[in-house]
Amino acid sequence: xxxxxxxxxxxxxxxxxxxxxxxxxxxxxxxxxxxxxxxxxxxxxxxxxxxxxxxxxxxxxxxxxxxxxxxxxxxxxxxxxxxxxxxxxxxxxxxxxxxxxxxxxxxxxxxxxxxxxxxxxxxxxxxxxxxxxxxxxxxxxxxxxxxxxxxxxxxxxxxxxxxxxxxx
Numbered sequence: 236x237x238x239x240x241x242x243x244x245x246x247x248x249x250x251x252x253x254x255x256x257x258x259x260x261x262x263x264x265x266x267x268x269x270x271x272x273x274x275x276x277x278x279x280x281x282x283x284x285x286x287x288x289x290x291x292x293x294x295x296x297x298x299x300x301x302x303x304x305x306x307x308x309x310x311x312x313x314x315x316x317x318x319x320x321x322x323x324x325x326x327x328x329x330x331x332x333x334x335x336x337x338x339x340x341x342x343x344x345x346x347x348x349x350x351x352x353x354x355x356x357x358x359x360x361x362x363x364x365x366x367x368x369x370x371x372x373x374x375x376x377x378x379x380x381x382x383x384x385x386x387x388x389x390x391x392x393x394x395x396x397x398x399x400x401x402x403x
Contacts, residue, residue: 246400247323250392253385254389257386261334261375262308263381264379265307268378268379270300272300272370273299273300311336318333323400335363350368353369359371374386
């Protein structure tokens with residue numbers, strides 16, 4: 236019937252598209268997050284007498300951060316794509332949990348140049364024991380503000396797909 240209501244799109248298809256969009260957005264944001272994480276911690280450390288560094292060392296650290304960002308994309312990308320490409324009932328974790336594993340990349344750069352760990356509270360240390368520098372993002376938007384909308388869209392799409400399949 237012409238002019239009638241359109242049939243709603245399949246929630247599983249919407250979830251798959253939202254997942255692909257979120258994964259792509261994370262992979263665009265991830266290298267910049269690695270570099271900015273390394274830069275902020277390294278610059279804070281080198282501002283102290285114990286961490287004084289020359290321009291050549293700073294450039295080398297930033298190059299190491301860029302390389303770590305590329306490795307983060309290579310390491311996180313397939314895991315994230317696999318998770319977000321799965322059926323709604325076969326997603327055992329969240330994109331944020333996967334992204335949080337990326338903390339190992341800037342951490343490795345900072346450890347390699349001798350930056351000492353920061354002091355963290357017991358809760359943070361217990362939750363993220365390998366995060367020496369307090370870099371673990373609380374949300375995907377904390378990784379990069381541009382991830383706020385794709386993360387929200389994915390979350391709504393997942394909730395709708397789950398509700399459609401399992402009821403209210």
